[in-house]
Amino acid sequence: MSIGEVLSELRPEFPDTTISKLRFLEAEGLVEPERTASGYRKYSWDDVARLRFVLTAQRDQYLPLRVIRAQLAELEAAGSAPVALRLVGAPDPDAPAPAIEVADTRCSRTELLERTGLADSALAEIERLGLITCRSPGWYDEDALAIAQAVAGLARHGIEPRHLRAFRASADREVGLYAQLIAPLARQRDPAARARAAETAHELAGLSQALHAALLRAGLRDVLER
Incomplete structure (x- = not known):
C-alpha cells in the first residue's frame, strides 16, 4: 500500500492520524516500509x-514511543511479533467487516444539551466560568462535549459548576508549563x-x-480507611 492508502486504512479508527x-x-x-526503485x-x-x-498504545495507554519501541523489540525477540501484531490489526479475509463508530467532532448547542442532560442555564454557567468555549460559528468540539459530560456527572453527586473553578485554574497552570516544552517544536x-x-x-x-x-x-x- 502507498502511504495514502495506509492513512485511509487507519483514519476511521485513529482520526487524528496524518x-x-x-x-x-x-x-x-x-x-520501516519498503521503498520502490x-x-x-x-x-x-x-x-x-x-x-x-x-497508535493503540498511545491512545489507550499514553505510552511514550521509547516504551512502545521496546515492547515491539521484545515481541520480535520472542518470535511472537507477527502473530501478536496480526491479532492487533491485520484483517482476517474470512471475518465480517467490523462496525466502526466514528466519534462526532462537533455538535450544536442543542445537541450538546441533549447528549449530556445539562440544563441550558448550567451550560451557560460553565461557559461563564471558562470551562468550555463555543467555537465560531456556534458549535462545540469533542473536548467541550467530554467536559460537559463530566460536569453533568459531577452534578448528579451534588457538585456544582462553581465548585470546578480550581480544575480550570489547575489545567491552565499545566498548559503554561507544558507549552514551554512544546512551543519551540510547534513553531518550526x-x-x-x-x-x-x-x-x-x-x-x-x-x-x-x-x-x-x-x-x-x-x-x-485515606478517607475510606479512617
Missing part, C-alpha cells in the same frame, strides 16, 4: 499492524518537528491524567 505523523513514526524507527514507500499488512499497535516549519510536538502534547496529557487519577485514589483511600 501523513506527517506516519512519516514521523517511520523516522522514529517504529515502522523511485523512492516511494510501500507498506505491507504487517507494517499496518505495527502502526495500529503503536518542519512537519516532523510539528508531529513530534503533537506526540509530546499527547504524552504529557496522558501522564497528567494518570498522575491526577493516582493522587485522587491515594487521597480517597
Whole structure:
C-alpha cells in the first residue's frame, strides 16, 4: 500500500492520524516500509499492524514511543511479533467487516444539551466560568462535549459548576508549563518537528491524567480507611 492508502486504512479508527505523523513514526524507527526503485514507500499488512499497535498504545495507554519501541523489540525477540501484531490489526479475509463508530467532532448547542442532560442555564454557567468555549460559528468540539459530560456527572453527586473553578485554574497552570516544552517544536516549519510536538502534547496529557487519577485514589483511600 502507498502511504495514502495506509492513512485511509487507519483514519476511521485513529482520526487524528496524518501523513506527517506516519512519516514521523517511520523516522522514529517504529515502522520501516519498503521503498520502490523511485523512492516511494510501500507498506505491507504487517507494517499496518505495527502502526495500529503503536497508535493503540498511545491512545489507550499514553505510552511514550521509547516504551512502545521496546515492547515491539521484545515481541520480535520472542518470535511472537507477527502473530501478536496480526491479532492487533491485520484483517482476517474470512471475518465480517467490523462496525466502526466514528466519534462526532462537533455538535450544536442543542445537541450538546441533549447528549449530556445539562440544563441550558448550567451550560451557560460553565461557559461563564471558562470551562468550555463555543467555537465560531456556534458549535462545540469533542473536548467541550467530554467536559460537559463530566460536569453533568459531577452534578448528579451534588457538585456544582462553581465548585470546578480550581480544575480550570489547575489545567491552565499545566498548559503554561507544558507549552514551554512544546512551543519551540510547534513553531518550526518542519512537519516532523510539528508531529513530534503533537506526540509530546499527547504524552504529557496522558501522564497528567494518570498522575491526577493516582493522587485522587491515594487521597480517597485515606478517607475510606479512617
